[in-house]
Amino acid sequence: MIKNRRHTLSVKIGNIFVGRGHPIVIQSMTNTPTENIPATIKQIKELIRAGSEMVRITIKDAKAAEAAIIIIQKLRQQKIPTPMIGDFHYNGHILLQQFPLLAQLLDKYRINPGNVGKGHQREDNFSSIIKIAIKYNKPVRIGVNGGSLDEELFLKLKKKYSKKKNFKDLKSIWHEALIESALQSAQYAEKLGLAQNKIILSVKTSDLQDLITVNEKLAKRCLYPFHLGLTEAGSGVEGISASASALGILLQQGIGDTIRVSLTPQPKVSRAREVEVCRAVVQSLGFRHFSPKVTSCPGCGRTKSDKFISLTENVKFYIKKNMPKWQKKFPGVEKMRVAIMGCIVNGPGESKHADIGISLPGSSDKGEALVFTKGTLLAQIQQKNLKKQFLRLLEKYIKKTFSNEN
Numbered sequence: 581m582i583k584n585r586r587h588t589l590s591v592k593i594g595n596i597f598v599g600r601g602h603p604i605v606i607q608s609m610t611n612t613p614t615e616n617i618p619a620t621i622k623q624i625k626e627l628i629r630a631g632s633e634m635v636r637i638t639i640k641d642a643k644a645a646e647a648a649i650i651i652i653q654k655l656r657q658q659k660i661p662t663p664m665i666g667d668f669h670y671n672g673h674i675l676l677q678q679f680p681l682l683a684q685l686l687d688k689y690r691i692n693p694g695n696v697g698k699g700h701q702r703e704d705n706f707s708s709i710i711k712i713a714i715k716y717n718k719p720v721r722i723g724v725n726g727g728s729l730d731e732e733l734f735l736k737l738k739k740k741y742s743k744k745k746n747f748k749d750l751k752s753i754w755h756e757a758l759i760e761s762a763l764q765s766a767q768y769a770e771k772l773g774l775a776q777n778k779i780i781l782s783v784k785t786s787d788l789q790d791l792i793t794v795n796e797k798l799a800k801r802c803l804y805p806f807h808l809g810l811t812e813a814g815s816g817v818e819g820i821s822a823s824a825s826a827l828g829i830l831l832q833q834g835i836g837d838t839i840r841v842s843l844t845p846q847p848k849v850s851r852a853r854e855v856e857v858c859r860a861v862v863q864s865l866g867f868r869h870f871s872p873k874v875t876s877c878p879g880c881g882r883t884k885s886d887k888f889i890s891l892t893e894n895v896k897f898y899i900k901k902n903m904p905k906w907q908k909k910f911p912g913v914e915k916m917r918v919a920i921m922g923c924i925v926n927g928p929g930e931s932k933h934a935d936i937g938i939s940l941p942g943s944s945d946k947g948e949a950l951v952f953t954k955g956t957l958l959a960q961i962q963q964k965n966l967k968k969q970f971l972r973l974l975e976k977y978i979k980k981t982f983s984n985e986n
């Protein structure tokens with residue numbers, strides 16, 4: 581639990597609670613054509629295995645709607661309870677009406693108020709979706725996106741703030757339009773009869789500073805839980821850094837209840853990368869623990885060999901491989917800290933702060949590697965078979981410290 585979490589309402593989505601101090605929920609979205617049922621199921625499972633606690637799928641037409649029904653039924657037959665979210669744009673009101681089984685099977689509907697129609701049609705289409713959500717007792721996410729903001733609302737605000745006495749620059753008007761679009765839609769949904777605790781809000785932009793500004797302002801104006809994410813964050817290091825910075829800044833202020841990282845796919849990189857980034861962000865901030873943390877130094881001119889690099893990789897691999905088994909046998913192991921350091925400058929100190937750490941001898945140091953547990957020297961190990969010896973000590977430490985039988 582985060583002490584400073586913004587006090588929000590709590591929304592139940594399938595078997596998961598979002599908001600009001602519940603752990604930050606990790607979610608993701610498939611990028612397979614939904615009508616390709618085997619590929620979509622395969623990717624959903626991959627995302628879940630990586631740690632996605634909710635999965636969103638695109639429902640763009642009747643074919644996708646029919647496929648989504650089969651996909652959710654198959655997942656449930658296989659006893660996979662992960663909440664499934666339907667992503668609707670332009671025709672959600674038609675598809676949810678046309679496919680009542682889909683409306684029933686989905687755990688949440690995502691509505692983009694900028695993409696439900698124009699003028700009176702907008703109200704009618706939006707209210708159709710909300711009425712279906714009420715009928716099937718489903719929560720909705722009102723998800724505003726900078727790239728598809730309700731143009732009519734923006735122009736209305738632009739006109740309002742063009743006068744000298746209440747003049748606002750275009751950027752501020754745009755921010756206000758994003759916030760108003762979310763709030764007005766939520767208020768209208770409530771007016772139609774949707775319970776307050778069935779609404780999640782999101783306002784996403786592709787610019788980090790815009791995202792922070794609008795979410796900070798929005799957080800002061802309502803109690804709905806927030807879905808956070810930098811939209812269209814890009815790919816690779818840039819996308820990951822921008823997403824992590826944006827999420828980190830907001831989550832640290834207690835803003836954000838469920839998160840998604842939107843990365844442009846890269847060749848040979850799994851879609852599950854976005855889930856890994858979400859988990860790493862939440863764990864780096866210390867809000868949730870999914871897997872033991874490995875602290876390792878970057879190496880420098882004092883490093884004797886690349887042994888600490890290979891040892892770091894080996895230990896990370898060993899942890900990843902064993903975590904499914906350890907989680908069941910050794911509760912609390914996910915909070916463990918392991919340090920792998922290249923020399924005695926920071927090695928012993930950092931190793932002492934970890935549950936178990938190793939300080940390798942640097943280029944000016946003689947002798948053996950030092951292994952510490954909870955600040956106490958446990959062993960001095962020879963360079964030969966270093967990996968094997970350290971992994972053995974690690975396993976022994978885990979058994980002794982986290983075993984159920986202790």
Ligand code: SF4
Binds near residue numbers: 924
């Ligand atoms: S611990 Fe030693 S090897 Fe690692 S970065 Fe620091 S000084 Fe360099």
